[in-house]
Amino acid sequence: MNGRRIGALTLRIVRTFRHDRRTLGLIVIVPLIVMALIGYLVGDSGKQALRIGVVVPAITPGGAAAPVLAFQDRLAHRPGIEVEDVPSEAAGRAGVRAGSLDGLVLAQATGVGPTASLGPITVVTPGLDVQVETPIAFAAASAAAEVRGVSLTPGDLPGIAVERVSLPSNVRPSTISYAAPAMITVFGFLFTFMITSVSFLRERSSGTLERLLASPIRAREILTGYMLGFVPFASIQALIVLGYATLVLHAQVAGPIWLVFAVLILLVLGTVNLGIALSFEARTELQVIQFIPLVLLPQVFLCGLFWPIRTLWPPLQWISKLLPMTYAVRALREVMLAGAGLLAIASDLIALAVFALAMIAVGTTVLRRLRV
């Protein structure tokens, strides 16, 4: 071991970083953004509560309203829960279907008058998001346990029936089924972004892009060629992830499989152009790699995979609405879990198409700017 040689090498690396200000900036900014996001998401402050509907029972002399009212009162005091009175069970169910309520908790009493006690409880949720269903069911179970004067065993939700109104059957999907839509989206995005951004960076650094720009090829032809070239490979990757998730891991696909592909293709189209646009901001492959956590992690955190979007701090909710992964995950959940058709996810497909078009416009502008 020669200290002088090792020292020279170490110093060379430090000097390289010092001269490469963009990489240096990314080294500082990327972890700060990611950690700030994680810190907020994992912490309790600033979170929005889940909105739960309850039907307030009619109070009649000798009736059985008291235990239900006590339960609803306890439920309203659960952390992360906001209770909203709905006029009827039908109105509450409609609210859950429409998305204005995250859930509906129906409680019944058994017996009448002073002997009345809290009976069975039903939690009505869309059933598409385990991150919504679990806290509501747990809140209902713990409120019920308080009313009944019993302690709640962790992981046990006694006397709570869950009704999943958006699913074709009430059977709780497997964990992998819940995770599959996000998994497919994340890998589809990641693979496409990596391949495109690195390939385009190489096109630039090898000089072939300059040669292309000196030829009669137009910016939009370059982008279209890139998209057509990458889409089959990105599709193959998406097919492998989807095939593995469904055939090996038995994730469910209740809706048409072509619709799953339509979502992925739209995501890939946008991502190819995002990769191209961002690769122009990178000078080295190291910088491209540093872009990955910057573009991927906020999307993963804010797409509803780990935390329901509704519970995020409102500015983060707005950011999540600008991110393509949010729409892809939502659409895939609808198709794969709820068996939704084209019309049901039309707004998500439109959002993905808008993202793709916006990225195509950005990519075209960037390429045109290089020409003169």
Next chain:
Amino acid sequence: MTDHATGLAVDAKELGKTFATVRALDGFTLGIRTGEVLGLIGPNGAGKSTFIRAVAGLLSPDRGTIAVLGRSPGMAVAARIGYMTQSAALYDDLSVRENLAFFGRVYGLDRSTVHERTDRLVRLLRITADVDRPVHQLSGGQRQLANLACAMVHEPQLLLLDEPTVGIDPELRHRLWREFAHLQGTGTTVLVTTHVMEEADRCDRVAFVADGRVLDVGTARELRERAGASTVEEAFLALRRAAGS
């Protein structure tokens, strides 16, 4: 097509281009006659590559005018220009044949024309044995020949060669210059940049370039005579001194 009024393939007047604080072109004026081999000779940073990129339509001068094949540089004339970049701008994983096919198609050639020209070019440049090898397996010289072939595949009227002989051995350099002379015989105008002064004698005319402008233009002999020098290098240095740079 040329500018019939001037008979010039490239007509640049008073071009200026500044990058941050660096004046890459500073009153660059040059006319390149149709069918000649014109060498841009000057030190590194003289503005040679900047000028060639302006001719290729890859950058817009801040001031001055430029006409290329009678038109403004850019899409309108791009199909009639061949551009050989300083480094071998080829796809490393593709073979020479695949690179030629790609660039031929980009310039709008059909499959059979690409095939025919590939065969002709690889014979001409003597890279037949390497035509199906991936570019990353080729030597530096072979890569430059493949690079030149890609710039010639669409038979351009104006060929821009940016430092084509850098880093290659004398034998290969000789072959390259022979090909440039051959191109001249086909009526192609060739603009070639170099900082190797000895290459001046191989050009029909030479433009001495320094500090973003043309110091003098003429045949190598004319330049030597005007400067009262015995070599092109001495002539260049004398001109620079006279220009005060």
